Amino acid sequence: MPDASPAKWHLAHTAWFFETFVVVPTIPRYRPYDAAFKMLFNSYYNGVGDRHPRPQRGLLSRPSLDDVLAYRAHVDAAMHACCEVAMRDPSLAALIELGLNHEQQHQELILTDLLHLFSHNPTRPAIRPADVAARRQAAQRTWIACPAGIAHVGHAGDGFAFDNEGPRHRVWLEAFELASHPVTNGDYCAFIDDGGYRRPDLWLSLGWDTTVAQRWEAPLYWEREREQWRCFTLQGMRDVDPDEPLAHVSYFEADAYARWAGARLPTEFEWEAIARRVRVDDAQPATDSLPDAFGDVWEWTSSSYAPYPGFRPAAGAVGEYNGKFMCNQYVLRGASVATPRGHSRVTYRNFFPPDARWQWSGMRLARGK
C-alpha cells in the first residue's frame, strides 16, 4: 500500500525535517550525516529537490536501523545549538515547534502504518500486549443543539497551529444538532446487518463504485468468524466491542452510514462551533463540550479540505506542508488513540482522501437543518 511507510523511514524522515529546515539554515559549519539522505528521506517537498519514490520506501534495506538511529542522534546534537539560537529568534523557534508537531504526526503514522503492515502478515503479530482495561461502557447519547448564527472559526493567538488552521474567520451556520458521542461498533453493525454494503441508494456514486471494486463488506481489519465480528488491532485479533467507537472506515462508509441513519456528517465548522463552546483558549481541547472528541477516533466531516479565506502558505519549501493537498480530500476533526496527547486542538484539521481506511477514522452524526 503506497501510502504506508516503514517505521524506519518515519524515524529518518522526522530527523531529515529538522536537519533540512532548521539545522542546515542555522549552523553554517554543519556536516550533513549522509549526502544521500537529502533525497532518500524527503517526503514531498519539491522545493528541496528530488526524492526517492514513495511506493519504494519499503525497498530501502539500507541505511540500517542503526544508521538511522545514529542519524537521529547526529541531528539531535546539532539541534541543541539551534535551540540556543532560537531562544533569541522567534521565527526559528516557530520552525522548531513546527518540526516537533511534524514529528508528532509521524508518531501517529508509525502506528497506523505498522498496524497495516502487520495486517498483511498471516501470523497476526501484536505490537502491544493485550490490555485488561475495563470494557467501554455504553454512553448515554443525546443531541447537542446549536442555533443559527455567525461562528468564528480557525486559529488565532499565540499557541502553535498549522498554517491551514488560519486565518480565523467568520462563517454562517444554520441551526443544527450534533451527536454527543461518536458512532459505535454496535451502531455500525446494525448498518451492516441491514445490508448497508449492498444498497447503492445509500452511497455516493464514487463510494459505491469503490465499495464494489474493493469488495468492502465491513470496516478495515474486521473479519467475520462465524457469528462474531473480529478485528485486528495493535493487540492482535480481538472481538469487536460494540460499545467502542467505530474506527477504520472511509469517508464513503461514514457518509453511507449517516444516510442510513437518517442523519448526516457535520461540516467541520459545525464540529468546531460545538467543540469550542465552553473553552475559548485554542490550545486546549474543549473536552466537556464534546465527549470523546479527542481520544478515540478522528471524525470525518462533510467538508472538503479547502483553504480558509486569506490563507497564505509559508514562504519556501515549508509552505508545501499543507496547502498543496487541498483537493479531493476531506477534513477530519478531533484526535485518535494513536495521536500524541496534546497534539490536536479544536481548530486542528486532519485530512485524507475519501477512500482512506487505515487511519483511526470514525464519525459522529449531525442532523437538521
Next chain:
Amino acid sequence: MPDASPAKWHLAHTAWFFETFVVVPTIPRYRPYDAAFKMLFNSYYNGVGDRHPRPQRGLLSRPSLDDVLAYRAHVDAAMHACCEVAMRDPSLAALIELGLNHEQQHQELILTDLLHLFSHNPTRPAIRPADVAARRQAAQRTWIACPAGIAHVGHAGDGFAFDNEGPRHRVWLEAFELASHPVTNGDYCAFIDDGGYRRPDLWLSLGWDTTVAQRWEAPLYWEREREQWRCFTLQGMRDVDPDEPLAHVSYFEADAYARWAGARLPTEFEWEAIARRVRVDDAQPATDSLPDAFGDVWEWTSSSYAPYPGFRPAAGAVGEYNGKFMCNQYVLRGASVATPRGHSRVTYRNFFPPDARWQWSGMRLARGK
C-alpha cells in the same frame, strides 16, 4: 474516453428519461418501444435497474440511428398525452420540465463529446462551417468589489431549478474582488511561456501529478505549430485567438494559473453574489453584473461540489440525478458556447472532476481576502 458518449446514445437516453420517469408512470397502457432500451439507455439510475456499462456505449452499433429516431418519435407521441395530464398535475409538470432541462444538458454533451471524438480522427473533421464572425475585441478589464457580509445564495421561488441549487440559505462572505472578464487565451499563453507547466510550486499536488502523468503542456485541443498555437474546434483547426476566453482547461490548470497570476479562483458563492447583484429574479442571468458570464465558458470555482444546508434529493430514482455525485468534483458557474440559451441561471451549479478538460471550461480570477 469513458466519459464521452456517442451522439446516438444521447438521443436515445433523453427519450429514455421521458419514457421512464414520465410516460410509464402516467400512461398505463403504454407499450415500451423496446424492452432492452430500459437497460441500454439508463445512464446511472440504480433505482431503475441494471445498465449497459458506460465505457461500452461506443460499441452499440445496434440499435441503429433510425431505430433511435423512431424511439424518440414513439416517446414523443406518448408525451403529448402526458402533457395533457400535466396541465392538471403540477408534480407531473415539474417532472416534464426536469426532462426538458435534462435534454438541454445532453444537447451540450453531444457537442462536447463530438468534439472529443473528432479530435481523435487524424482527418480533423469539422462539425460546423468556419464562421466569419468578427474577431473578439479585447475587453477593458477591471475588478468588481464586494464588501464582507451575509449573502443569500441558492434558488428560491417558482422557476425551475435543479435540486442541488437549493435550499436558499445564508453564507458569510469576507470582502473580495472578482474580475470583470474571464481569463483569455492571451492571458494563459503568458502562463505557458513563463514555464507554468514546468513549475510544481504553482500546482496542487494532485494537479502536478496529473499534469506530469498526462504530459499536459497546454489546454486540451491546443497544438503548437511552429510559433503559433492552433486549436481544434467545432469548425476544425484554427489559430488560437488571444482575445477569446480560455476554454478546455481542468480545475488543476485554472488553479495553477490563478496562483501564478497572484490571485485565486472565486468560491461559487462569491461568484453568485456578484452575478445576482443587479437582478433579483433567479431565472434571468444578471448579464450586466458579470459580463460574459453566460455565453462563453463555464467558470471553475474553488468550491467542492457539496450539498446546501437542508438539501434533500427527490424521492425515487429521479433523486439520483445530482446528490450522489457530491464528492471529488468542483463547481462551475455560468454557461458556455455549447449551452442551450436560457438553460443556466445565477444559481445553476455545473460540476466536474478536477481533471476534466473536455467541457468548455475556463475561469475568472478573484482576489483578497
Next chain:
Amino acid sequence: MPDASPAKWHLAHTAWFFETFVVVPTIPRYRPYDAAFKMLFNSYYNGVGDRHPRPQRGLLSRPSLDDVLAYRAHVDAAMHACCEVAMRDPSLAALIELGLNHEQQHQELILTDLLHLFSHNPTRPAIRPADVAARRQAAQRTWIACPAGIAHVGHAGDGFAFDNEGPRHRVWLEAFELASHPVTNGDYCAFIDDGGYRRPDLWLSLGWDTTVAQRWEAPLYWEREREQWRCFTLQGMRDVDPDEPLAHVSYFEADAYARWAGARLPTEFEWEAIARRVRVDDAQPATDSLPDAFGDVWEWTSSSYAPYPGFRPAAGAVGEYNGKFMCNQYVLRGASVATPRGHSRVTYRNFFPPDARWQWSGMRLARGK
C-alpha cells in the same frame, strides 16, 4: 476489446494493403484516394510509417462507410491496371496474390469481430438467420497412429503460401496418435461438470492465473440458463449442441482439457504429418486423412509460433507480415466455419496469444509418446 476492429476498418484496411504495396509502387500517376488513409488504415507496418492506434479504431466515425466503399472502388479501378502488369511480372503477381490472401484473413476477422461486438449488445443481434441445417451427428471417434520417424514439414512448390510456412524442412517425430475428430461441446461439458475450471492442478500456471482473474467458467459466449448451456452465435443465442466441435476456447483451456482427459495437444508437426498423409499436393487439404480438419474450428497445437529453420521474411515492409509476431503465441492448424473456402492448407499456420478466445478456436487430442 482492443484486438477487435470495426467491419468498416477491415474493409478500408484491405484496400489500403493493395494501394500501399501494389498500386503505389506500380502506377506512377496514381492519385491516392485520401492522404490521411495511409496512416488511418495501416495496421502495424512500421516500414510504412505512423499509424492510428489500434484500440481507437472504433472511434473513427469518419470516413463514413460510403467513403470507405468509394475508396475500395477507387483502388479496385487501379488494380485492373496492376493486374495487367502482373501478367508479365511474377513478383508483382505474387504480391497481388498476397493481397488476396490478406483480404481473406480479414474476411474471417470481420466475422469474429462482429460476433464479439454484438455479444456486448444486450439485444443480442443476429448477423445471420437461424439455419435449419440438420443437427450434427455424433461421429465415430478413433485414434490415428503415426510411427516414429522423420517428417517433412512446411510448404514447398508453386502454390501460394505465407512466408511463415517455409522453408520446408525435416523434423523428428516420436510415435504418437492423433484423435480422428476434434473435441466436441459434449466432451467439454464433462470437463466443466467435473470442476475443470476449479482445479488448479489441471492448468498451466499462467492459465490458472488468467482463468481466475477473468472469472472464466466456460468457453466464450456460453451462458448458463438453468440446466442448459446456451451460446451466442452469428445466428443469435442458441442451445449448445453437444455434438458440434468445441469453439471459442483459449490455448489455456484447450491444454487443461487435454490434461484432464489424460491426453495432450499435438505439436503442429504431428498435426501436419497426419493431415498431409494421403495428399502430396500442398494446396489441397487432405480431408480424408483428418476429418473435420478444415471447416469447423482452428485447432490449438502445443507449438509456440516460431520460425522454421532458414526462415527469411520478405524484404521491405511486407516482411513485417508474420515474422515479428513469433513470440508468446501458439500455432493453430486447420480452418474454421468463418474461414473463406480454399484459404487454408496443410502447411497453414494460424497463431494467437494463449488467452485469445474470440476466434473459432478448438482442439483435437493427441497422445503417447
Next chain:
Amino acid sequence: MPDASPAKWHLAHTAWFFETFVVVPTIPRYRPYDAAFKMLFNSYYNGVGDRHPRPQRGLLSRPSLDDVLAYRAHVDAAMHACCEVAMRDPSLAALIELGLNHEQQHQELILTDLLHLFSHNPTRPAIRPADVAARRQAAQRTWIACPAGIAHVGHAGDGFAFDNEGPRHRVWLEAFELASHPVTNGDYCAFIDDGGYRRPDLWLSLGWDTTVAQRWEAPLYWEREREQWRCFTLQGMRDVDPDEPLAHVSYFEADAYARWAGARLPTEFEWEAIARRVRVDDAQPATDSLPDAFGDVWEWTSSSYAPYPGFRPAAGAVGEYNGKFMCNQYVLRGASVATPRGHSRVTYRNFFPPDARWQWSGMRLARGK
C-alpha cells in the same frame, strides 16, 4: 518488482521445501517449527495449500531473520534423521537431492534479487568488495560448425536432473554454426551506438512494444555517465568492461541484437548438441566444447519452454515444480557467475519470460541454416 523476493524469504523457503516434502512425510513425530510457515513460505505449490501472495513477500517483517535461522536449524536437525532413512530408500534420497538442487537455485536468486533491491537504493550499496581480478582478455572468436542430422538430447542415466530435462529423445537438426564465445559488452555497445534501440525493424513486435513502454535504452543496470557506460554490480558501480560477456538483457534484446548482427539465437537443441559434443556423461559440462558456457551468463535460446516428448511431471505437489510454467517463457542454457558450481549441466534448462532482465542472462550467436 514482484518477481524478486527478500533474502530472508529465500532462506525460509528452502527450509520449507525440505520440511514439507521430506521431513513431514518421513518423520511421523516431527513438530513443525511454526504452523504459519506452511502458508508463508509456500512459493507456488497449489497441492500444498494456500500461500502468502508473492508481491507481498517484502512486507513480512515477521518472522525475524533470527526466527528464520532458527527455523532452518530446526529443519536441519530433522533432516539428519531423514538422511539416515534415505540411505535405504532411493526415492527419498532422490527427493533430498531435489531439495538440495532447489536450494542451489535459490542461492542464485538471493544474489539476483539482492542486486535488484540494491539497484533501487540511491546509495548504491555493494554486496561484495571490489575485486582486483585481472581484466577479461578479448577472446579469439570463431564459429563452431555442426552438420545436419539426428541429435539425441535430454537427460538419461543416473545422475540428478530436473524432470523437465527428460525424457531423452531425438530431434532433427539442420546444418548450423554456433559462436565460440558469448556476445560481449563491446559487441552490444556497437548495437546501441548504431541506434539498435530506436529501430523497430530489428525487434519482435512484442519486444518493440516492451522496449518503448519501459523506455529501455541499454541493458539493465547500465547508466550513461558522459561518454562512458557504467554498470551497477554486486561490487557497486563499475565501468562496463567491453570484453566481458553481456549480461542482464531480455530475450527481446538478445533477439534484436542477433538480427542486427545478421545472425540469430540458437535453439536449445543446437546449443546442447555442441555443448555435449566431446563429453558423453550428462552430469559433467563439456567445457572444452563450448568455452565460457558454464560460468558467465545464462544464454537465451530461441526455444520456447515446452515439454519434451513423453514428459511426465512427478506425482504430487512436487510435480508442480517445472511443468506448469511451460508457457510464454524461453529457455536459457549454461550457467552464470551467480550459479553454484556444479549445479548446471548440458541438459539443464533454465527459463524466464522474454522481458526478464534481472537474471545474469546474455547470449551467443548462431547462424545458417
